[in-house]
Amino acid sequence: MKRIGIIGVGEIGRAMVVGLCDEVDTSPEVFLSPRGARTAAELSSRYENVQVCADNQEAVDRSDVVIIAVRGQDRHEALAGLRVDDDKIVVNVMSGVANDDLRQTLGTDAVLVRAIPLPSVRERRSVTVTFPSHPVTDALFERLGGAQPVADEAAFNVFSTLTGTLTTHYAYLAALTSWAVGQGIAPADADRYVRGLFQGVGRALSDETRSLHQLAADHETPKGNNERIRTTWFDAANSQALDKALDGLLVDL
Incomplete structure (x- = not known):
């Protein structure tokens, strides 16, 4: 995993970048969307392997793994017209947005994985629930504190409910x-x-x-x-x- 794109650089997007890049021997190239411009600019100035892209499409095109971290209610506006090639891996960290919903929005046959990263991934101390299990995304979250794949989306939603506490x-x-x-x-x-x-x-x-x-x-x-x-x-x-x-x-x- 060499290139990661993040669409939506809010609290979770920022935490993932810090966890992947801060005080580590090797870190992936990270391409940030301009959403959350101030945070994206700060991260780019802090880490030499982090770049801010001109738009969401550039972040997708330059990445192998694409993390969708916009607010669920903003997804249609944020992802409108976005082209995601079928060979990409898309990580859906939007609360309450099922993979089928996201697939319909993106119109892609790319691998989709839901995940629940918490802000403590910045310290690489948070276990992240994922569905379905995939070797690339499991390896990504192992670097951030651990991956906990679950069997189905119903179980995933139970864990998502727990985060609401x-x-x-x-x-x-x-x-x-x-x-x-x-x-x-x-x-x-x-x-x-x-x-x-x-x-x-x-x-x-x-x-x-x-x-x-x-x-x-x-x-x-x-x-x-x-x-x-x-x-x-x-x-x-x-x-x-x-x-x-x-x-x-x-x-x-």
């Missing part, structure tokens, strides 16, 4: 901080403590010898503070509300 996690931490501030703690002190508290939790997640349920149990003392908050706040009604929200998003996807 990320900002809820941040909002939960912000709510904890706000509660502490309401109890008279200085905002900076509350923020610093909550960040440190959950950074430790994040490190514990790297221990794959223990299930998530086991990790929770290992952080609890029977009748202790953690058990009390978990059982009184995250009760059956709360759990059912979360399931309902996830079910609704999955249906839409």
